[in-house]
Amino acid sequence: MTIETSIKINTKPEIVWNNLLDFNSYPKWNPFITTITGDPKEGAVLEVRIGTMTFKPTVLQNRKFSELRWLGHLWFKGLFDGEHIFKISELEENKVLFEQNEQFKGILLPMFKSKLKKDTTAGFEAMNKALKTRCEQ
Numbered sequence: 001m002t003i004e005t006s007i008k009i010n011t012k013p014e015i016v017w018n019n020l021l022d023f024n025s026y027p028k029w030n031p032f033i034t035t036i037t038g039d040p041k042e043g044a045v046l047e048v049r050i051g052t053m054t055f056k057p058t059v060l061q062n063r064k065f066s067e068l069r070w071l072g073h074l075w076f077k078g079l080f081d082g083e084h085i086f087k088i089s090e091l092e093e094n095k096v097l098f099e100q101n102e103q104f105k106g107i108l109l110p111m112f113k114s115k116l117k118k119d120t121t122a123g124f125e126a127m128n129k130a131l132k133t134r135c136e137q
Contacts, residue, residue, distance in 0.1 A: 004101040007128040013065045032123035080106040
């Protein structure tokens, strides 16, 4: 199952990237991912808090100004896994497309599917709008 969202932001890719990776400021503006700690380098483990849930995904890819990707697991691999992708694509000068999506897999997926579709989509969209506001200020 994949959840995909996107938003156009009127700024340069590096502005979006710098705000996305400014984890210390998340509590001030991000309504979905309230905290992230760690260094977003490939292979590193982050600590991510969404609401009351904390998980520790591994960074799979960090392509400066364009993509950050991580993979997290609930307890152990294969039970409930999520690969989260933030992607920034330049559309034209001072305009980018910010995409946020997650691919969910695992034997527990059927139990969470409807709640994930509703709540996670709403969370992604809220974060996207808040990031747009922050970047366009």
